[in-house]
Amino acid sequence: MSAERTDARGALRAAERTGAELRLEGLTVGYGGAPVLRGVDVRVPAGTIVALLGANGAGKTTLLRTVSGLLPAASGRIVFDGVDLAGVSVEDRARAGLAQVPEGRSVVAELTVDENLRLGGLQRFRGRRLTAAVDGIYGMFEPLARRRRAAGHQLSGGERQMLALGRAIIAEPRVLLLDEPSLGLAPRVVAQIMAVLRGLRDERGLTVLLAEQNVTSALAVADHGVVLNLGEVVADRPAEDLRTDSALRHAYLGF
Amino acid sequence: MDRLLFLLATGLARGAIFALFALALVLIWRAARVVNFAQGAMAVVAVYVAFAVTGLTGSYWIGLASALVAGGLMGLVVERGVMRFASHASPLSGVIIAIGVVMVLQSALGIAFGSNTRPMEAPFSESPIVIGGVPVLSPYDLFVLILAVGLMGVLALLFTRTSLGLQLRASAFAPEVSRLLGVRVTRMVTAGWVLASAVGALAALLLVPTELGLNxxxxxxxxxxxxxxxxxxxxxSPPGALIGGLAVGVLISLVTGYLGATVAPIAVLVLLVAVLLVRPGGLFATTEARTA
Incomplete structure (x- = not known):
């Protein structure tokens, strides 16, 4: 291991658990053929919510998976709290406070609600503090508290999304990546999830990168909106502009 | 009736060993999605270590402890050394590598110790205790049963009540999600191999004194x-390994007792074919099949 990498890991560990800035610089990602992302620049300032918008296939999921380290970048940099993440493993990124809720809710079907939450928290807390952290999540999502002994595969779609989100935030991440959390959920549950994100930003200063096709819900909580089209950033505006300027919305988001 | 009781009791003791060894296979399957065909050979290496250590120290118990350590080390070496590099694209590559490991280990043992069978002493008497004129089971059988059931209880607690167990299970069920939560999945796979190989080594160590000996x-x-x-x-399914192990042990014992030892392997294969026809996933398979 190079000295540079050791320093990077040390810097990541020592950091405080408030929101951190995430910056993507000229990120290009390809699965072998034509690149899926081409020179993408995105800045998510600490303590803000940035909505990542775009149609199916625009590259949103690829972008998130590259940031969390599941996919390698062909070129470009991912900078987390001032530290270049090149060469840092998926596990170390997660331990440093980069949490991802993957698409499809990703609840471990064979584990109970309680076990899923403990799994999310145990890299950061042990013993009583872990139990307290789990109880904190139950306080945030009442429906989960009633199902703590249920296995993941017995949960409804809304319960799964709450569990996936609860499991990602239990370890007090610094940056949260969310891939389509509203997919297939009732509007009431979507509103609840967006309210939790807003609360985390306002109270803890959490940084959120929120990939969504549900543009209205995403822009309602976001500070900023980035629109991807065919792997390139075509708009990067304050959420307010995208919400209110119908010409902009029509040009970039098709409605 | 007396004979039935005796056959049932010895069948359970033998079955407990099968259950332990099957549990080792299950643990590795869950951790790495590989059927570890090398587990027998790896376990025998550990039993040779125990044999040598017992010979040097005169203590069965130090030998037993060294079999556990040697078994765990075998798991570490085989996983880190070769199995890690098996392609996950084809389930066959892991099997072929495992068979290669068997050949290497068995030849190495043959070169080092020769292929002759060495008798191994049990730490307790192997003649049955007689209760009310009925021979039931030997002190050694009792020892095997207690040790096997006790170890399985400890493993069950490890997997369901500890952080390590939770991470082992999560890594087996959902490796990608586990990594995203900061779990060091490759270490968990290695831990699964170490644990399973130690359990397999113990099972083989318990079995050898009841057979002809060590080769x-x-x-x-x-x-x-x-x-x-x-x-x-x-x-x-770990519970499937336990119940299946006891059932196969009793089956072999009854068939051997009433029909003769040569029929026993056929009975086992008939059972295998019957289960595969009726429930290909196994009797205790969970309803949701996992293909990923």
């Missing part, structure tokens, strides 16, 4: 029986 092929039949147990119980 490089001592665990071959144990592997076949335990593989049947694992498939019958469901490769994903």
């Amino acid at each position: 490089p092929h001592s665990a071959d039949m144990l592997f076949v029986s335990a593989f049947t147990v694992a498939v019958v119980g469901g490769l994903d």
Whole structure:
């Protein structure tokens, strides 16, 4: 291991658990053929919510998976709290406070609600503090508290999304990546999830990168909106502009 | 009636060994999605270590402890050394690598110790205790049963009550999600191999004194029986390994007692085929099949 990498890991560990800035610089990602992302620049300032918008296939999921380290970048940099993440493993990124809720809710079907939450928290807390952290999540999502002994595969779609989100935030991440959390959920549950994100930003200063096709819900909580089209950033505006300027919305988001 | 009782009791003791060995197969299957065909040979290496250590120290118990350590080390070396590099694209590559490991280990044992069978002493008497004129089971059988059931209880607690167990299970069920939560999945896979190989080594150590003795092929039949147990119980199911192990042990004991030892392997294969026809996933397979 190079000295540079050791320093990077040390810097990541020592950091405080408030929101951190995430910056993507000229990120290009390809699965072998034509690149899926081409020179993408995105800045998510600490303590803000940035909505990542775009149609199916625009590259949103690829972008998130590259940031969390599941996919390698062909070129470009991912900078987390001032530290270049090149060469840092998926596990170390997660331990440093980069949490991802993957698409499809990703609840471990064979584990109970309680076990899923403990799994999310145990890299950061042990013993009583872990139990307290789990109880904190139950306080945030009442429906989960009633199902703590249920296995993941017995949960409804809304319960799964709450569990996936609860499991990602239990370890007090610094940056949260969310891939389509509203997919297939009732509007009431979507509103609840967006309210939790807003609360985390306002109270803890959490940084959120929120990939969504549900543009209205995403822009309602976001500070900023980035629109991807065919792997390139075509708009990067304050959420307010995208919400209110119908010409902009029509040009970039098709409605 | 007396005979039935005796056959049932010895069958349970033998079955407990099958269950332990099958549990080792299940643990590795769950951790790495590989059927560890090398487990018999790896376990025999550990039993040779125990044999040597017991010979040097005169203590069965130090030998037993060294078999556990040697078994765990075998798991570490085989996983880190070769199995890690097996392609996950084809399930066959892991099997072929495992068979290669068997050949290497058995030849190495043959070169080092020769292929002759060495008798191994049990730490307790192997003649049955007689209760009310009925021979039931030997002190050694009792020891085997207690040790096997106790170890399985400890493993059950480890997997369900500890952070390590939670991470082991999560890594087995959902490796990608586990990594995203900061779990060091490759370490968990190694831990699964170490744990399973130690358990397999103990099973072989317990079996050898009840057989002719120790040679490089001592665990071959144990592997076949335990593989049947694992498939019958469901490769994903630790409770399946326990119940399947006891059932196969009793089956072999009854068939051997009433029909003769030569019929026993046929009975095991009939059971295997019957289960595969009726419930291909195993009797204790969970309803949601996992293809990923």
